[in-house]
Amino acid sequence: MFNILTRAFANLTGLNLNTIPHQNSPQSGNFYPSEDDVAVVRQDLLCFLPLELVDEILDYAEYWPRIFDCRRALIDIPGGRSCCYLVTQPVPGDSEPGENTGPVRHRSIREVKFQICSRDQGWGGENEHRGTYDGSWTWFETVILPPPAQFGHPSWYRDLLDGWPRLPPNVLQMLFGQDGQDRRWHIQSNVTASRKLREHTVTWTIDEENYGDQRYDQFKGRINCGHEVVRSLEAGDRLIIVARALFPGWVNHVDSASVEIFYFMR
Template identity: 25%
Template sequence: MFGRILRHPLRWLNESAPELSSEPNGDHKHESAVAGDDTTDGTNDSQETPIVPDYQPTVLDAIVVKEMLNKAFNLPPELVDAIVDLGEYWPHTSTEIVYTGRSRAERKDARGGHPVEENKFLLRTPPLGFVRPPYLSPQDTERQAPPHPLHDEYEPSDFQDLIASPVATRIHPCRKIVFTILSHDQGWGNPGGEGLYTDSWTWFEVGLERCNKTETSDGKGTFSPVFDLASLATLNPPVTTDGEESLFDFPLLPREDCKIQSNRTVNHEAKEHCVVWSHTDDVRLPTPDTAENEDGEATESGGIVKNSSSSGSGSNGESSTDGDAGAEAFETAEVQALADVGRGIVTGDGEFVRNLKLGDIVTVWAKARFPGWVNYVDRVKVNVYWAI
């Protein structure tokens, strides 16, 4: 019964409620939670058991389900929030840019060895948690903003009219980001590394924008936040100011805490990568100064707290030294697994997702370094999920 409520909560109401949408006006592929957004394998040998795509709740669905849980079971708000989070019953926005079929001038391929061409802005998502205007114009979805630093940011309460919720939302509502990227490199290079991610000099990085506090009045004493390219501040990539001029700071090497995905090397064929960043991710780099007390907990020197359940034990139940080493190796193996599939080795800790604030904008950049390396971008899609 509860599963049916989660899938179709509005059917349990005797009135038709309007659907709240996160879709800005315009022709860009910039949409809110829609059932069937995620694809399936399409195999269906029986007419009696059709494959139904995962249901994608809207903002209104999430609000209704939480209210139903509260009214039907008299659950405390903290438990209701936990149930919804465990069920991943979150609304989301979806932003997609397709470059296939465009002319070279219209494409956003990054080319190494050219200062202007090796860092290409691809797209930006709608402000996190918003389901009502203000929105950036659809044309601004793929237009690079000027390099403005952050001066003064809004308070969460300033966005109350934009979140379509009767209660104040969380300061950090983001729960998951799914990046889907179809791309490839130039298809030639030194022999020996074909199809691998090591020594790849074409990749993608995540960026972050936040709106500088600017307000407009309707003439009746009501002020509204302003969201446009001129008011956006860029937190990542960093913005440096030299006198009166502000510039993006693009390092030569990939930033491992921002790298979404590298291309396979020496490959002419585009490959699709689906990269999921979750607020529950907890893969952290081992640190040389890790120290532990007798209970296996990290001390003030920092480092990783090893999972005692991963430690080995002898037949008499006593912990063995090999078990402790195995726990450390397991942490290292998790980090290595990220590198093996072309991800940034510091992107598995969930910090980026957990630190996103209400109204934040996620961006994607294509990168290439050194002459001859080209990052050919065919399609980029970003789904951002948040909790109500």
């Protein structure tokens, strides 16, 4: 989308595309602009267009920086257990005047994308549910982890960042139920009774109308409510991918997972 807009604009203005960072070809992989890339393109467009229109163009073209975290580690989560599989970097906030001797930069979260490769134990469940997502009791959810100062800099916070997957039950309950509300968001369930590893990509945006039947499940948390996460993330927050299995005999086999958090910068 960004390439189409910039080329059309270049035809009208004579803008030199060689000076603008652009999307790589499929052979060279995906291109994700850095904050400096966005600043360069923004400054070039400001030579021809007003500020408000430039920001709208960049936002509409989804020319967004991102933070990216991934983990590849084979972990089995048996029934009745939870595992904090991946913790992201903190969400960036607005820069302060003079920070890094650069201009003030305002950042707004636009999209969160999860990629998870996993399977269940490969047997069990109701016959009619096998090979579908119905009746699946192994799944993934996310919770928002506020900055450590909000909890008084506890030792478990450092353990979590160091990769310790098991947290005390009281800590998990605190994270799952912040502000008196259930703060668990269902990401993806495994296919029921399948031994085949599958990779699922789940994308959450800020727009509520992009989601289907929104509901709360006492076991799996808030379903089809990903827009709440995108809207709720604040500077310093992190996301945790929690892998879960509910009943005895069920096992969540996790191969890998990643999180991308895209944000608009102006």
